[in-house]
Structures are given as C-alpha cells and as structure tokens.
Amino acid sequence: MPAKSSTIVTALTTAAVVAVGVLGYQAAASAPDTLTEARKDSHHSTPKKQPDRSGKKEKAPAPAPVPPASGKGQRIVYSLDAKRVWLVGAQEKVRRTFTVAPSTVSPPPGTYAVGSRSVSVTGSDGIAIEHVVRFATVGNVTIGFSAAVDGSRPTPDPSKKTGGIRESRDDGKAMWDFALQGTKVVVVS
Structure with a gap:
C-alpha cells in the first residue's frame, strides 16, 4: 500500500475511534447509573420526594399554636x-x-x-x-x-x-x- 493510502486509512481509523468515543460518552452521560443505584441502601440514601402533580406547592406543617392561656402582647x-x-x-x-x-x-x-x-x-x-x-x-x-x-x-x-x-x-x-x-x-x- 502506498504511503498516502496508509495515511488516509490511519486518519479515517482515528476519526472513527474518536466518533465512537464521543457517542459512547454521550450515551453514558444520559443513562442512569444502575450500578450506583443498586449499591445504595436505606442507610445511605435519601428518599426522593415525588413531584406534586397538581402543580400546587407543598405546604410546610403548621406551627404549633400558642397556648390559649398564655396572655397577650409581646x-x-x-x-x-x-x-x-x-x-x-x-x-x-x-x-x-x-x-x-x-x-x-x-x-x-x-x-x-x-x-x-x-x-x-x-x-x-x-x-x-x-x-x-x-x-x-x-x-x-x-x-x-x-x-x-x-x-x-x-x-x-x-x-x-x-x-x-x-x-x-x-x-x-x-x-x-x-x-x-x-x-x-x-x-x-
């Protein structure tokens, strides 16, 4: 094979390897990390809140009311x-x-x-x-x-x-x- 053909084949091979690497990286970045998720247990993970599908904001619980027989004013x-x-x-x-x-x-x-x-x-x-x-x-x-x-x-x-x-x-x-x-x-x- 002439030197020019060999250089072209090498360049195309390098480009193909780079393209496969980029596509693999993109796929890995968007895929869920099932190995990490599988290793989590109830002692080391925080339960995720389910989104409120009604579109309303979640309200914090009401604070305990002031005892009624506690007077008035500051x-x-x-x-x-x-x-x-x-x-x-x-x-x-x-x-x-x-x-x-x-x-x-x-x-x-x-x-x-x-x-x-x-x-x-x-x-x-x-x-x-x-x-x-x-x-x-x-x-x-x-x-x-x-x-x-x-x-x-x-x-x-x-x-x-x-x-x-x-x-x-x-x-x-x-x-x-x-x-x-x-x-x-x-x-x-």
Whole structure:
C-alpha cells in the first residue's frame, strides 16, 4: 500500500475511534447509573420526594399554636408539658417556635420577666453555654434558656438541681435577639 493510502486509512481509523468515543460518552452521560443505584441502601440514601402533580406547592406543617392561656402582647411562652417555646411579637404574631430540653428544676406556671442575660458562661452542669436568658429562681436554682456551645442537648442528671432550659444554637440566637431585659416570660403547664 502506498504511503498516502496508509495515511488516509490511519486518519479515517482515528476519526472513527474518536466518533465512537464521543457517542459512547454521550450515551453514558444520559443513562442512569444502575450500578450506583443498586449499591445504595436505606442507610445511605435519601428518599426522593415525588413531584406534586397538581402543580400546587407543598405546604410546610403548621406551627404549633400558642397556648390559649398564655396572655397577650409581646412575650416568651414556655410550655412545660409540650417542652416548647414561642416567641410572640406584636399583633400576637409568632416569630419563632421550637422545642427545648427542660432542666431538672422547672419554674411553676406564672408570669415572669427576663432578669439577666449573659453572652457566654459555664452552665451549672459544667458545659459551656451561650445566649443565656434568665427569668426565674426556684429555691436557690436560677432558671433560664441557653444553648450549649457544642450544640448538645444532653439529658440532665436527675440527681443534680439545674435550671438550664436548653435550645439549639440557632434557637438560642433567636431567643437572645428577642428577649431583652424585662421581656415578659409566661410559663404554662
């Protein structure tokens, strides 16, 4: 075969290999990864939401309603039974609601006021805490909302008298911004 023919055959072969490679790449990119899907299990995959075929947006669940016997006006409402807090602003609008981890000593139901605040201290359980909002004293135990700096919400040791009502760090920041000195705190059952 002459040299010119050999060069043409090589060029055509190279072009064919490139074309097959491109087509193979495109096919692989658009095909589902069945091997990866087969390896996923319920511990490592997140269930996919099915699209809402009605065209309506999915609604988030309604927040827990403010307890009816919690007063009026701007206030913090703390439900002992529900282990939940509501930050209620003007016109009875709930700015935020969240669950908390109660302390071993709880304040009796009633109306209190934020008496002191600390940006960061060590809690009575020895854990570094932030955004401390104190509002009551029961015996010699000070009661207040706080967030652990490490984000934990451990179950309090029942043999110790502690007054820290623990919330998440995000909730603690929201409480700190809302609960200025003198803000009303209503504790309900």
